[in-house]
Amino acid sequence: MGNYFILVIGVIYLIGAFIIPKWRRKKIKQNWKFFELLWFSICFICYVIYLEVQLHSFYFFIPSFFLLVFLFSYFKEKRRLINGLLFNVFLVVGMTYLGVLVVRTTNPLLVVMAGITGVFLLLSALIGLYALLVFLYWNAIVVLRKEGHSLANLLTLLLAIGLTIFLIFSYFSTTILPSWAMTLFGILPMLMFYFFAVFYNFLTISTIYQFNQPRYNQDFIIILGSGLIDGKTVPPLLGNRIDKAIQFYQAQKSATQMPPKLIMSGGKGDDEHLAEGAAMKAYALEKGIPEQDILVEANSKNTLENMKFSKEIIEKSSESSTYRAIFTTNNFHLFRAGLFAKMAHLNANGIGAKTAFYFLPNAFLREFIAIVVMRKRRHLIVCGIIVAAIIALTLFDYFFVGLV
Structure with missing residues (x-):
């Protein structure tokens, strides 16, 4: 029966x-992976539940x-950072549950999967940090060569x-520093x-947020602006x-014959000849988008203002008090942009545009720093508790342990 x-x-x-x-090839969104x-995951969960039932237990x-x-x-x-923590706790x-199940069942499939996972974790523990260093140096060289020598x-x-x-x-500290x-x-x-834990949670929810799949019933799409080349070119x-x-x-138009309005959101910087929204409109017109389907927001200076001012345009343009909207930005900026939409009380989630792989590590670090700054009071409190606790241990070590 089991076999x-x-x-x-x-x-x-x-x-x-x-x-x-084959099924996904017939869909507009072919994300078959x-x-x-x-x-x-579904089949594996069914298999694990079957093993539990065989053991007459329900720890799953x-x-x-x-x-x-x-x-x-x-x-x-x-659009909540705690979602990353909740997923990682899961x-x-x-x-842990699967590890216990491996010991209880010695199931061949689970043993093989546990072995592969164990080897990966062991390699990560032995060479993970050194491999990360090599990758970071390589990535830094590529970014500086292709993107320039700015601080970002x-x-x-x-x-x-x-x-x-x-x-x-750390290697030499044990020989040159006293115990305290x-x-x-x-x-x-x-x-x-x-x-690292905060960054890992941020990276987790940022990755999960990439799978956002809005329905083809949107009234507006907000495109978030960025700097222009020579102050005029997208x-x-x-x-x-x-x-x-x-x-x-185009996909929504093909599916429903009711395309959304595109809101080009971006103001004019000090070094730009025209507002980003205007340059973005010209770009979309060249791509064949009808002018009547394009709205321009040309006053914003940052992402929060993108969301606030676009929301005002939506409320003025919408025929009803209820509307459906999404926004687009690059995938590394997607989750933080969602946080700004939430701050602006704009009920919109995002879809991310692909970014060159070499640019992602640097971009995600920049996003993480911005996220930390957004919640700086919380992080300062936690860091203060850590520092105070270790200083207390140091004083104990110096005055009590060191005198023994």
């Missing part, structure tokens, strides 16, 4: 894995509870240099661990945002 069930699950999974790409991952309700908590929070409000609980483009290089200094000092100083030096790794980064909006515009 029969496993065979049935395997056949059902293979049939679904074969059908999904997401559905392949979802299908694998524990990770299921944490998954439901995450899903409830996420679909209630996608992952930790889920991995130096973030991966500065992080790599900082981690290198930390590793070198070593305890005090623990402030730095503790703060690094805290901000750069590739901004062009990708507009192209993403046009792609959705």
Whole structure:
């Protein structure tokens, strides 16, 4: 009976894995990889539940509870940083549960998966930080070569240099520092661990937010502006945002014959010859978008103003008090833009335009720093508690342990 069930699950999974790409090719949004991952997850969960039933236990309700908590929070409000933490808590609980299940069942499939995971974690522990350093230095060289030597483009290089200094000092600190100083030096790794956890949660929800799939019933699409080349020309980064909006515009028009209005949002900077919104409109007109489907917001200076002023245009242009809107920006900026939409009381989620891979590490670091600044009071309190606790341990070590 057990082998029969496993065979049935395997056949059902293979049939679904074969059908999904063909099914998605007929859709306007062909994101078949997401559905392949979802299908694998569903089949794997069914298999795990079957193993639990065989053991006459129901521990799978524990990770299921944490998954439901995450899903409830996420679909209630996608634009919340805590969603990243909730998902990671679910992952930790889920991995712990699967580890216990491996020991209880010695199931071959779970043992193989646990072995692969264990090897990955071991390699990450042994060489992960050094591999990260190599990657950061390589990425810094590529970014500086292609994007210029601005401070914003130096973030991966500065992080790599900082981690290198930390590793070198950590290696020699045990021989040159007394015990109490070593305890005090623990402030730095503790703060690094805290901000790594915050960054990981941010990266998690930013990645999940990329899977946002708005329906083809939108009334407006807000395109967030950025700087212009020579103060007048749409750069590739901004062009990708507009192209993403046009792609959705054409898809909705094809599906419903009711295309949304495009709101080109961006004011005129001090070094620009015209407002970004005007340049963006010209770009969209060249792409064949009718002028009557384009609205221009030309007063904003930052993303929050993009959202606020676009909301005013929507409320003036909308025929009813209820409207449906989304926004487009580059994928690395997507989640923070969602936070600004929330701050502006604009009920809109985003869709992200692709960005060159080499640009993403530096861009995500920049976004993370901006997120930390947005919540600086919270982080200062946590950092203050960490510093105070370690200073207290240092004083204890110096006055009590050191005298023994």
